[in-house]
Amino acid sequence: MPAEPAARPTIYDVAQRAGVSKSLVSLVLRDAPHVSEARRRAVHEAIEELGYRPSRAASALASQRTRSVGVLIDDFRNPWFVELLAGLRSVLDPAGYTSSVADLTLEAVSGRNPVDGFLAMHVDGLVVAGEPQPGLLRGLAVPTVVAGVRDVGPGLAADVVAGDDERGGELATRHLLDLGHARIAHLTGSGGPAARRRRGYERTMRAAGLEPLVTGAGGTAEDDGYAAALAALDAAPGLTAFVAGNDVMAVGALAALREHGLSVPHDVSVVGYDDSPLAAYRYLALTSVAGHSHEVGAESATTLLARLGDPEAPRRRQLLEPSLVVRGSTAPP
């Protein structure tokens, strides 16, 4: 009955058990080169037998690095971040980095600055998923990648990985144009990506010799999509299609259309944006622009690791090409 020692074993315990010095154990842990196979194995066995797990706190304190990155999500309620997170981790985990996640909206409620929290944790780097409030990141010293948003304000030296929202707006609009629609309205949201999607829509409309019609209600939620759709229907009764700023707004538009007695896609076609799980529900079956969040996440991680390796490298900005997922909410007029 090997009485488990009450205290957690330390490298000293491991070292003693394996018959080596604590330094060697440390080397094995970080699997450094120039360690003989025999010792390495001995140390690993000792670790196994003692159930040893390194203390991150001690390691962080001594090395001044935590091998951890903080991920700031703009809103947990909007599930686009899930794939992005998966992509991030697919790169970060194998590289030995852990990631901790915080929600900006949640933190805002509790009145504390999430960035401060991460800095207190000594994260080695930061990934900001979504649009940061201006000023939040100003003058940040820690390497940062902004994921999903193309424009970061001035005062922040961050790398950027994002979907090409303007191209996405174009994709959605062209799909409707190709189906034969001409009276297409855009329901816009707030923020940088929304503005770019809008621009893509407008450019494509004009290129087709058509007059753009844009409505919005100030936000990006279902409510806003609903209100914007009503406004558009009011402004141009003969509409045959909507390009929504995102999937949630598209669902709001569906409600507005139903209220007007219009059926989708028979009377009016609707295109969403983000290709969220919402869009895939049979009952909604939204045609939607996919921003490839997984890849954005993976690329963000790669970029961050590169920057950690070389803080002086020139800033990078990458735009990933979106694609259109066609479902049941669009049809010829």
Added chain:
Amino acid sequence: MPAEPAARPTIYDVAQRAGVSKSLVSLVLRDAPHVSEARRRAVHEAIEELGYRPSRAASALASQRTRSVGVLIDDFRNPWFVELLAGLRSVLDPAGYTSSVADLTLEAVSGRNPVDGFLAMHVDGLVVAGEPQPGLLRGLAVPTVVAGVRDVGPGLAADVVAGDDERGGELATRHLLDLGHARIAHLTGSGGPAARRRRGYERTMRAAGLEPLVTGAGGTAEDDGYAAALAALDAAPGLTAFVAGNDVMAVGALAALREHGLSVPHDVSVVGYDDSPLAAYRYLALTSVAGHSHEVGAESATTLLARLGDPEAPRRRQLLEPSLVVRGSTAPP
């Protein structure tokens, strides 16, 4: 031009600036009693001027406590956790605890044990939101609260805070009964809460002298709700109402009903569960059972803090009363 020192200031820097000892600074930081007001102010000023922020790593190492708790979410894709997290934080933050969040599904993909991650971080406690895989938590030494699920397997000495799912199933069923429905089917999901919701439904049906009809497709997703609804429609063509295992499954049921040419709530009523954002969308307007996740979260945190204070206290199990939110998906038959 006060040249900012390159290195982060430490308590020594603060102590020197405030003209006190490092120990006093440490006391002020943890605002201990028996510190004179004058010194306290002096220290705070020094902290301010230097932009000092305590190092969590050092503090954790020295005190053997991190004042942090790990939160395990079963699936980020299912947004019921958002409110729960908000509730948790509303208690944890003021108490000086930080929380870090991990997603079980995500971790499973990357093949690492999220609990291990938290243990390496030396979290003081754990909150498990949702149903843990059996065995995941077996023999865990760290204080743990299971939130949202009533039954935790054997081998885990955890406190429990959950909604009363059986009562919720009853609430949904009684609502339909009161509206005059008699042919009510239940679409069940997998897992402990689903089984309890089902039991509430069955009990209520029997108490009303009606025969329960339960279908399910093995899971808890939209697909499963769709398949289960088709099966129920097939088994009992004259159905007038569904009690779904959750909101997502309810949305699946809506699709099945539409395929059968049945309208909601005119031909068939549908009740969801969780009162998620989904239920509130105008286009869906699902009547749904609210589990009060925010309160569950807050209560979980309170319970965890109590346990941290007294590890020997008897285990607690709390069930919170759910309530019904009536929207547009239910009506008299």
Added chain:
DNA sequence: CATGTGATGTGGAGCGCTCCAAACGAGCGT
């Protein structure tokens, strides 16, 4: 044979904080 040279392995000095024992006064009862 003296002298590199590179691969391995080791002790020791911290990293920035907490916490304990002990010091220091000031006020109090006798």
Added chain:
DNA sequence: ACGCTCGTTTGGAGCGCTCCACATCACATG
């Protein structure tokens, strides 16, 4: 005046790890 207590403050000894300077040792080189 004395010893005491109580409120306040302080130095020192780690917490468990990393990393550096240095010791070894087997071999190759001149």
